[in-house]
Amino acid sequence: MKRRRRRPGKHSLYEARVGAGLTAALWRARHLDWWPDDVSRVFDLNADRLVVLSDMHRGTRDRADDFLPCEDAYKRALDHYGESGYTLVLLGDSEELWKSPPEKVISSYPGVYEREGRFHAEGRLLRIWGNHDEEWASPILVEQMLDPVYPPGGLRVGESLLLEVRSGVETLGHLFLVHGHQGTGFSDTLAFLARFTVRFVWKPLQHVSRASRTAPSANRRVREKHNRATRKWAESHDKLLLITGHTHRPVFASISILDELERRLGIDIDRITARSDDEEFWDDVVTDCMKRGWLGDAAPCGPPAPDGRKTLQPSLFNSGCCCFNDGRITGIEISNGAIRLVLWSPGTADGRRVLASAALERVFERIA
Numbered sequence: 277m278k279r280r281r282r283r284p285g286k287h288s289l290y291e292a293r294v295g296a297g298l299t300a301a302l303w304r305a306r307h308l309d310w311w312p313d314d315v316s317r318v319f320d321l322n323a324d325r326l327v328v329l330s331d332m333h334r335g336t337r338d339r340a341d342d343f344l345p346c347e348d349a350y351k352r353a354l355d356h357y358g359e360s361g362y363t364l365v366l367l368g369d370s371e372e373l374w375k376s377p378p379e380k381v382i383s384s385y386p387g388v389y390e391r392e393g394r395f396h397a398e399g400r401l402l403r404i405w406g407n408h409d410e411e412w413a414s415p416i417l418v419e420q421m422l423d424p425v426y427p428p429g430g431l432r433v434g435e436s437l438l439l440e441v442r443s444g445v446e447t448l449g450h451l452f453l454v455h456g457h458q459g460t461g462f463s464d465t466l467a468f469l470a471r472f473t474v475r476f477v478w479k480p481l482q483h484v485s486r487a488s489r490t491a492p493s494a495n496r497r498v499r500e501k502h503n504r505a506t507r508k509w510a511e512s513h514d515k516l517l518l519i520t521g522h523t524h525r526p527v528f529a530s531i532s533i534l535d536e537l538e539r540r541l542g543i544d545i546d547r548i549t550a551r552s553d554d555e556e557f558w559d560d561v562v563t564d565c566m567k568r569g570w571l572g573d574a575a576p577c578g579p580p581a582p583d584g585r586k587t588l589q590p591s592l593f594n595s596g597c598c599c600f601n602d603g604r605i606t607g608i609e610i611s612n613g614a615i616r617l618v619l620w621s622p623g624t625a626d627g628r629r630v631l632a633s634a635a636l637e638r639v640f641e642r643i644a
Contacts, residue, residue, distance in 0.1 A: 294505035295512075297459020301436050302452060302513075310434030314399065319451060321443040321636060325611040327357045328453065330367035330521025331597035333408060336376050336384045342599040343372070347388065348622035349605045350598050354391040356628065362611070364395045365437070367521045367595055368406025368455030378411060378421045389425040396426040403433040406455035406522060441517075441636070443613075448640040449515030451610075456506060456520030456594070503532055503592065510591035515643055519593045519608060526596030526606045528617040528632040529639065530588040590639050593617075610636060 311317075319326065332350065335341030343350075357364060371381045382389060395401035403422075405412040412418050412433040423429035436454035440447055502523050507530050510518035525532055593615070596606030603622040608615065615636045621627035 290501060291505040291508055294459040294502070295509045298454070298456075298506065298509050298518075301454050301458045302438070305436040305438040305452065305454075311402075311432055311437070312430075315402070315432075317439060319439040319441045319610070321441060321448065321613055325360065325362040326365060326609070327353075327362045328365045328367050328519055328521075328595045328608040328610075329353070329598055329605070330406070330455070330595045330607075331369045331524055331599060332366075333369055333372040333597075333599045334381050334385055334388070335372045336380045340375055341372070341384075343385075345603040346598050346600065346605050346622070347385070349603055349620040349627055351387065351391060352622070352627055353605065353607065353620045354388075354395075358391065358394055361400075362609075363400040363402065364392065365402045365453060366392070366404065367453060367519070368404050368457075369408040369521065370403070370406075371409045373409050373411055378417070382421065382425055386425075393426045396431060397428065401426070401431075402437060403431065404436060404453065404455060405433050407457040441640070443637060448637060449517060449643065451517050451519060452510075453519045456502075456522035460502070500532070503527060503530075503594075507588070507592040511589050511644075513591075515640060516591065517593065517639065517643065518591060519595065521595050521597065523594060524597035524599070525594060526617055526631070527592055527594035529590030529634060530592045531632075532594075589644065590634070590642050606631075613637065615639060 329350075332343045332346070333341075334343040337344055354364070371378060373381070392401060403412065412422070413435065415432075418431055418433050419429075422431050422433070436452065439451040439453070441449055441451055503525070506518060506520060510516060593608055595608045596617075598605040598607075600606075605620045607618055607620070609618055610616075613635055614633050616630050616634075617632040619629045619631050621629070
C-alpha cells in the first residue's frame, strides 16, 4: 500500500514564509545602501548607546488613535535619551498610515516630531519603516512629508539596519534591526487588503466603541506563533541577534515577558492591567522573576523552551510597543555593555523601570 505523503503543518508553512521574508530582508541589508555614509555600521560595546522604540501608531488625536494615551511617557523617554546621548532607532509603524494620511498625523503631534527632530539634527536618529508606515520606503515621500519636520532635512528611512558589534578590536556578532512583518500574510504580502479593512471597517468601529487594536490576543498559541517563527530564524544564523517590533509583545532573550508572567506566576493579563499603577506589585513581580532565574543575568543557560527543547538561545528581542492602553511604553536599551528591556510610565517624575537586563557580550556567547 502506498504511503500518503505527510503535508507540512500550518506552523511550519508560516515559519517558512516568515523565514524567507527575513532572509530576503537580511540580504537587502547587506547589499543595498539604505543609509548615508556618515551612519556607522559598527556598534562599539564600550562607547555607543542605542535605544529602540517601535509601534507608536500615531494617529490624529481621535478615538481611533492608539498612541494618544502614551504621548506623555513617550516624550519623557525621548527627553531622557536625548540628554543621555543615545541614538534613537524608530523601528517601524511610527505613524498609523493605514487609518489616516501622513500630513494629518504629522500635524497632530508637533511636540513629538520636534523631540525626534533633535536626534536627527545631531545625527542620532535612525528611522525604519514597518507595514503600517510603508509609505516611507519612498524617498520622494520622505522628502516631501518628513524633511520639513526633521530639519535640516536629508532624512533617510530604511527597511532594516545591520550592525557589527565590537568590543575593542574583537567582533562579537551582529545586531539585525528590522520591523519584523516580513513574510507574514496580511502584514506583508496581502497588506493592501488589510489596509482597506483597517481604514474602512476597524477605524469606524473604534470611533463608536473606543476599542483598541493593540490589546494582546487571548490565545497564547496565536501570540507565540510569530515569536516562534522569528526565533527559529534567528537561531539559524551564527552570532546574530534579531531585534524586532510588530507584535506589540515585548520579548527579552527569546522570552515573551507578558506570556511568562501569565504562565510562570499565574497572573493573567486582566490582573496585570488592573494593577498597572501598583509599584509594589511590579517590584515583587520583577524580583520574583529574577529569583526564578529566567530574567536577566540570573539565567546562564536560559529558560526551558516552550516547544520542549532544553533551553532557548537568547537570539530574539522585541521592543514591544509605544501604544499600550494604559499609557505605558516599552523599549530596548543597549549601553554600558548591557541590553535592557525597559518600561516607561506616564505622569511620574522618573517613569523608567528596567524589566530585564543582561550583559550583551554574554548574550553573544550563548548564541551558537
